[in-house]
Amino acid sequence: MTPRRPVRSYHHGDLKTALKKAALELVREKGPRGFSLNEASRRAGVTVAAPYRHFDDKEALLAEIICDGNAILEEETRRAANGARTITQKMLEAGVAYLRFAAEHADYFSVMFHSGIDKSKYPSVQLSATRAFDVILGLAQQKEATEKLARERAVSAWALAHGLATLRSEGALSETADQEADLQHLKPILRRFLDQPYQ
Amino acid sequence: MTPRRPVRSYHHGDLKTALKKAALELVREKGPRGFSLNEASRRAGVTVAAPYRHFDDKEALLAEIICDGNAILEEETRRAANGARTITQKMLEAGVAYLRFAAEHADYFSVMFHSGIDKSKYPSVQLSATRAFDVILGLAQQKEATEKLARERAVSAWALAHGLATLRSEGALSETADQEADLQHLKPILRRFLDQPYQ
DNA sequence: AGCATGATGTATGCGATATTAACATGCGGC
DNA sequence: GCCGCATGTTAATATCGCATACATCATGCT
The missing domain is CATH 1.10.10 (Arc Repressor Mutant, subunit A)
Structure with a gap:
């Protein structure tokens, strides 16, 4: 029994x-x-x-998940960039990878940006976020003349991708069943943004 | 009051x-x-x-706040656009107004995008969001030839502004004490984005 | 084999919240 | 002036969650 x-x-x-x-x-x-x-x-x-x-408290668990998510994001954007040749194409692919991450790892994305935890309390979180951002920043630095311009370029590209991802996750953008097709449909938006000569 | x-x-x-x-x-x-x-x-x-x-439940209260926030956002972007002459300038000012809204009404912004409520359950919320978006869409329609292009332009401008606002609210963008100066500093990013001929 | 140590279970305290039902109040229309 | 109905209160229920102290187990090191 x-x-x-x-x-x-x-x-x-x-x-x-x-x-x-x-x-x-x-x-x-x-x-x-x-x-x-x-x-x-x-x-x-x-x-x-x-x-x-294993965890100090509830928030600590969330914090670790955010770190994991940032690491995955970093990895995926980096790999996407490596697959392209020109700098502009690298940034484009990185942007697409960001959108893909947000869609395929919606759970991570949700914790990372909608869990409402105070990230400033967790240095490890900030570090992981910085590392992820550095992928884009690194590319921008190869594209732009000055550090200031590079940073500006990186921030705006990051923001555009993040904004699209967020709007998407809220259903504000019309989506079809085919995730990948939708993604390719957003590519032109990123491309036009990146193609433009800067300053 | x-x-x-x-x-x-x-x-x-x-x-x-x-x-x-x-x-x-x-x-x-x-x-x-x-x-x-x-x-x-x-x-x-x-x-x-x-x-x-006064409210069915907790979420209903949040939903109403979101409606209020969308109404304010709509009002402020519309007014900003009205203050400019060319279409491109109108869109630029609308974008700046979006960023200003996110900063000055950080509480509304927070509820609107980080409260974790399921907006699809509240038609009134979706309606108010649509109305706010229509401000940008209306401008884009005057700027672009086809409906499809207009929508794309509006979405990307909206996404960029939203992304910048979010990054900003998370402290990812360096900020000074002077809110307004920071805002003006972000203007070039929006401008470069909007100045570019589309397609 | 035996022991130190870390990993898990048990029991429990405490606090908070959402929500509803039944009762009270007083404003505004008649 | 009176009374209905919206608006508040009292009181109670049902959960739920975080956190801690202490007992128990099992693993790996010696």
Whole structure:
């Protein structure tokens, strides 16, 4: 009669990761506000006290997720840029990668920008964000003459991509079933923006 | 301003408005997550049950605030556009007005975009958002030949402004004490974007 | 094998919130 | 002046969440 379970060990093994996954799952289901440590613990098959061995508190978990998200974003924009030849094309592909990230990792994106946590309290978060931004900034520096212009170019490209991604995630932009096609449809917008000679 | 009674009377007079103000105040102090119906009631000097005479539930209050915010945004971008002569200048000023709105009404902006409410459940919210967007769209239609191009132009301008505003509100853009100066500093970015011939 | 240590469970305190039901009040129309 | 109806209050319910102290388990090191 005893429920025969496949030897669930007392020690979870990788609870930290499991909790982060559960949190993202919750965000996907119930939106950025739908996350709670308790529910995440339950889903990870663990009591509500266990998470505290791995995270200082609820916010700390979110902060780590944001770091992870920034790392993925950095990685993906960098790879996209590497696949192109000219600087302008690199920036274009990086922008597309940003939009793709926002769509494919909507859960991360949601936590990163809509979880309402005070990022300034977490240096690690700021560091990861800076690193992600540096991908674009690095490209802009190769494109522009002065540091000031490069920074301005990078900021505006970043902002455009971020704005498009946000509008998209809110359903303000008409979307079809084909994500990739929609993405390619937005490309011209980025291209026109980047093609223009700067100053 | 608000009809406030010196003597604490049983009936508040304009509780609906008072609650919305209190909510915005809370958001200003504690961020978009820091709002609760209970605390707002307290600040309005009323018990926690009173709000239900004016709003279906917590979300409904937020939804109304979003409508209000969209109305203000619409009004301010429209006025800014009216103050300029050429279409391009009108769009530029509208963009600056967007950024100014995000800075000066950071509380509204926060609720509008970071409160995590499902806007699709509130037609009134969507209507107000559409009306605000129509200001830009209307300008773009005068600037571009086809409807398709106009829409694209409007979307990208909107996205750029929104992205800049968001980055700004997160402290990603260096800011000085002088809000207005910072704003003028961002103008070139918008201008370069708008000056470019489209297609 | 035995022990130190870290990972998890148990029990519990505390606080907060949203929401509803039933009762009270007083403003404004008649 | 009176009474209805909107507006508030009292009171109660149902959750839920965070956090902590302490016991228990299992793993890996020696």
